[in-house]
Amino acid sequence: MGKRTWMALALSLALLAGCGYRTMPAQGEEPAPGGASSAVETAPGGETAMPAQTPEEGVRAVCRVVDGGAEGALILAGEEAGEVYTLDVSALGLEEPLADGMMVEILYDGMILETWPAQFANVLAVRPAEGAAADDRCGLCLQVLADLWEVDAGLNEDITQLGVDLSGFTGLTEGEKAAVAYAFGMEHDILPVMGTWEELAEQGYIDRENLYWEDGCLFSITGETGKFDAQKWRSGLGAYFFLDCTASMEQDGTWTYTVGGEAIA
DSSP, X not given: OOHHHHHHHHHHHHHHTTXXXXXXXXXXXXXXXXXXXXXXXXXXXXXXXXXXXXGGGSEEEEEEEEEOTTTTEEEEEOSSTTOEEEEEOTTSOOSSOOOTTOEXXXXXXXXXXXXXXXXXXXXXXXXXXXXXXXXXXXXXXXXXXXXXXXXXXXXXXXXXXXXXXXXXXXXXXXXXXXXHHHHHHHHTTOOOEEOOHHHHHHTTSSBTTTTBXXXXXXXXXEEETXXXXXXXXXXXXXXXXXEEEEEEEOTTSOEEEEOOEEEEO
């Protein structure tokens, strides 16, 4: 198990200790006390038992696999910024293998654990979504961020905070942007903060007067999927830029990119 998986598990357990369930009631069903919607039966002897569900009876969610497809420890994204999920499918006995960039259908009992990222409480089945072609543009962004991390590594070698700004990149949904930031942070054992330079300065991360982020580094991508710029910023005199990058998608949904030029500050 990789360090990203261990850290995600630790975060989930810590948050779960103080949280309950976020529930999506079926149409016409009243939420159960405590905010959870459920249908229960009383077994002989007074014990409460949940009725068995088949996959087709479950609530359906469609997400993109942002990372972890090959390992089975998935980071998933929906449309909205808060729709980021982790899901371990290694024990589910999937009929078809999954890959990063795929759209998948998750059938579950309707309850979502209020952790960060969120988790589907009781998964009945996971399968590729019908009619949705793979498009691993999230993987493209993760590769660009990983390459930025490696160049001029002194800018980020001692950081304990990590900023990610994808607000100027038009190729992803808000959920995918948040999931990319989370996956990138987990690669380096740092829970990332998302925001622009101005927002992070306003929140006290960046010293606006001295143009310096003492404990962190801000990574950003701007543009669109096929043509973009990227940079990492530590200070007014410590930054690295990928300029005029171009990218193209292969038939299998994977992306490759070329850096047009590089610059330092």
